[in-house]
Amino acid sequence: MTQKVAVLGTGKIGEALLSGMIGAGWAPADLLVTARRRERAEELHARHGVTPVTNAEAAKSADTLILTVKPQDMGTLLDELAPHVPADRLVISGAAGIPTSFFEERLAPGTPVVRVMTNTPALVDEAMSVISAGTHATADHLAHTEEIFGAVGKTLRVPESQQDACTALSGSGPAYFFYLVEAMTDAGILLGLPRDKAHDLIVQSAIGAATMLRDSGEHPVKLRENVTSPAGTTINAIRELENHGVRAALIAALEAARDRSRELASGSKD
Ligand SMILES: NC(=O)C1=CN([C@@H]2O[C@H](COP(=O)(O)OP(=O)(O)OC[C@H]3O[C@@H](n4cnc5c(N)ncnc54)[C@H](O)[C@@H]3O)[C@@H](O)[C@H]2O)C=CC1
Numbered sequence: 001m002t003q004k005v006a007v008l009g010t011g012k013i014g015e016a017l018l019s020g021m022i023g024a025g026w027a028p029a030d031l032l033v034t035a036r037r038r039e040r041a042e043e044l045h046a047r048h049g050v051t052p053v054t055n056a057e058a059a060k061s062a063d064t065l066i067l068t069v070k071p072q073d074m075g076t077l078l079d080e081l082a083p084h085v086p087a088d089r090l091v092i093s094g095a096a097g098i099p100t101s102f103f104e105e106r107l108a109p110g111t112p113v114v115r116v117m118t119n120t121p122a123l124v125d126e127a128m129s130v131i132s133a134g135t136h137a138t139a140d141h142l143a144h145t146e147e148i149f150g151a152v153g154k155t156l157r158v159p160e161s162q163q164d165a166c167t168a169l170s171g172s173g174p175a176y177f178f179y180l181v182e183a184m185t186d187a188g189i190l191l192g193l194p195r196d197k198a199h200d201l202i203v204q205s206a207i208g209a210a211t212m213l214r215d216s217g218e219h220p221v222k223l224r225e226n227v228t229s230p231a232g233t234t235i236n237a238i239r240e241l242e243n244h245g246v247r248a249a250l251i252a253a254l255e256a257a258r259d260r261s262r263e264l265a266s267g268s269k270d
């Protein structure tokens, strides 16, 4: 049976998902999209061959609805959708913070809801997507969600109580690495290197380190020790990182991201 999937609020994350699904073999004819602006819908059609529809049309004709609007826009979208979503539709939320209960309270009783936190490496099929079932979501619903998000990278099931922490780690995670690259490139400038060369050196070092983290099977401490020669250069840098409290700063930063995810639970504008 053909399964129609609709992405509602197709911005950065929604488009990355669509693109990955088509790359993994989904027929564009089975993919529906909604966007707030008509030009955006036309752009998505031109780029991917998917069908632009209204939110209400998507609710009526797609088997699976993936909601990728901002958390603050979710309440308004659900007010619009609720009268049109039959209770047998699978509703997948990609929004930070918003719990499955938020959807269950606003949709027909018994509607299956799955919460997913993915990340922007979905654009290069290297996403980390963390998946949790709501009250009425079955093993089949979770497997279908994994199939969709598996098109753009890795998936992991977690209890919903861990979603805010996962949002802080992997949802926002790419931003921390980009920030690190930016700061290390600045350091290269300070040390007298041209910006483009500093950028290339850091990016390739990041790719090499990430590949070793994924493929070597070694603990990160061991990998770092292997770089850190006695009385060498690296230990001087590590001492400065410790003196400046970088480890504590990272722990506090992720805790703050987790707390903000919790605050977004109400879907309010604040
Ligand atoms: N950007 C990121 O790194 C990540 C974002 N997320 C989550 O994904 C969701 C989307 O984030 P982005 O793609 O970055 O945002 P975005 O702003 O690029 O996309 C959201 C889109 O929804 C549209 N929209 C809003 N209300 C609508 C409505 N009623 N009907 C139709 N379209 C509507 C907006 O016009 C916009 O194009 C958010 O809930 C965010 O928490 C999750 C993981 C990572």
Ligand SMILES: O=C(O)[C@@H]1CCC=N1
Binding pocket: 096, 167, 171, 172
């Ligand atoms: O910053 C945010 O709220 C979104 C959710 C995770 C990554 N970006």
